[in-house]
Amino acid sequence: MKDLLATLASVVCVAGLSAGLSLHAQSEPKPTPVSAEQRIQWFRRDKFGMFIHWGPYSLLAGEWKGHRIPVGTEAEWIMERYNIPVAEYREMARHLNPVKFNADEWVSLAKAAGMKYLVITAKHHDGFAMYHSQVTQYNIVDWTPFKRDPLKELSEACRKQGLRFCVYYSHREDWADPDGYGNTWDYDRTKKNLDRYLERKSKPQLRELLTNYGPLGLVWFDRGIDTQQQAEDFIKIVRTLQPRCLINGRVANYAQELMGDYQDMGDNGMPPGGLDEAWETPQTLNTTWGYSKFDQEWKTPGVVIHRLVEIVGKGGNYLLNVGPLADGAMPEPAVATLQKVGAWMQENGESIYGTSVSPLPEYPWGRTTVKGSKIYLHVFSWPADAVLRVSGLKNEVKAAYPLLHPSQKLPVSRDNGVVLVSVPARSPDENDTVVVMEIAGQPIVDPPLVVQDTDSPFYLDYLTAVTAGKAVQRFNGEADYYISKWSGPDDSITWHLLVSQVGNYRLRIRYAARNEWRQAKYLVTVGPQSLTGVVTPTGENFQYQAFELGTIKFSKAGQYLVRIQPAASYDHNLMYFRSLELYPVH
Ligand code: JFZ
Secondary structure (H helix, E strand, O other), X not given: OHHHHHHHHHHHHHHHHHHHHHHHHHHOOOOOOOOHHHHHHHHHHHOEEEEEOOOHHHHHOOEEOOEEOXXXXXXXXXXXXXXXXXXXXXXXXXXXXXXOOOHHHHHHHHHHOOOOEEEEEEEOOOOOEOOOOOOOOOEHHHHOOOOOOHHHHHHHHHHHHOOEEEEEEOOOEOOOOOOOEOOOOOOOHHHOXXXXXXXXXXXXXXXXXXXXXXXXXXXXXXXXXXXXXXXXXXXXXXXXXXXXXXXXXXXXXXOOOXXXXXXXXXXXXXXXXOOOOOEEEEEOOOOOOOOOOOOOOOOOHHHHHHHHHHHHHOOEEEEEEEOOOOOOOOOHHHHHHHHHHHHHHHHHHHHOOOOEOOOOOOEOOEEEEEEOOEEEEEEOOOOOOOEEEEOOEOOOEEEEEEOOOOOOOOOEEEEOOEEEEEOOOOOOOOOOEEEEEEEOOOOOEOOOEEEOOOOOOEEEEHHHOEEEOOOEEEEXXXXXXXXXXXXXXXXXXXXXXEEOOOEEEEEEEEEEOOHHHOOOEEEEEEOOEEEEXXXXXXXXXXXXEEEEEEEEEEOOOEEEEEEEEEOOOOOOOOOEEEEEEEEEOO
């Protein structure tokens, strides 16, 4: 009887609850749907963010019972590296008490450096929550004498100072949870059930972060997850609770096509060429993410500025890391470097924020960034003859001047197609002096010309390709570059070849293709000749295979156009294209 009443009571209250919820949901304004383009706009404009790795590992500072983490490796991996028993690590974590922590100071440092967003580790692989989690006591408020929520304070400081507050969450790896991925020194891997950990800890904590800390700019997941369904579940939680919140590519398995809003390079990664789609590279200021008292391999302000310009010129975002000390202080060398970078950004930020991928090549003197009809020449090494040579640009140059002194017009001329900008004898800023070139219209640039070494094949890939239509250069978490999103004849890849060795050439294409793309046809044209290929499935995730396509003849030396395009309109991607090789036949 008692149980019946109890169940009746619970049914009534659940009914009440859901009615309440649906009433509340009805009263709750439905989050306005937001397009992917709108969602990523700030990210593509703002370019520069601060990454913060902070947790109990900061207390160990790279040392455990006399064992020192070698410089060059990640100090935040110390528990895994020395298989520290979880009981001992948990005991150590009780001593975390960052009395010097001041959220406003941290955010001011990021802001002064020119950073527009901040990503803090809410929970790293060690499983400790650096915020007040209701899901487990293993968090900084309930587990330590600190009794404050640093994420709450940072989210408020970011809102006050106009930075986007973002969180890092290790959604698969958790060395404190028996079912979490990674700890096989305390827990028997064969008894692990990842889904049990995802339901018990990972997903509930993600919901907390998306509910209790105001609007998040992005959630930075890490090290992928096992199945597509699991990745979709995490994406759904974010899209439901905060439709405007971005999701990085590491939410899903690295070896599959992008599932988040943008792709992340491997750590400290740099693509060989520009990419049209949004991407980001997480980079260290020394050689570790978490604080190590042994690692003094600090990058100079010059190196940081050069990397920022190179990344932005290639269409990416720079997420630069600091690893605070356990007491909440920021490492002095990091503060000094960020302040100097900030001084440069204060004056030259126009040549970074809101720019897009530069179609111009790298130059001996430096790099370029582009914003509409303005090309910013970032001079890293000053030309001895005080002339900047800009090759490949077809547009008329209307004016050139130092960014900091727009009234000082610089003489501009052209010598068989190369733009010559005369500059003062000495460089005003050894790190990076920015010269602005105003041109007529949007940049029109000579396509890359692929030349061949004697008797060697032409290797044609994303780097020298000119894409058209929906075809786009991409990379997956394992930094292999491919071309995708092409499904009809208007989507194509083109190369400009300079043939010096006439004769017959065998064509070999390398791609990966899913089963449902089989039998799709594509055209390969080489000058006046063309071949037709038929797509053969190569397996599930990016298993690239090479296929012989046939032979063509270059009857005379000179420039030739090579193009690949779908032979018809398909309701699916044609293939993940890796490369086309043309081998001279002897
Ligand atoms: C991961 C973490 O393991 C590390 O502790 C830190 O948080 C870093 C930002 O991310 O490390 C990785 C993740 C991915 C690659 C390399 C290191 N990768 O794709 O090459």
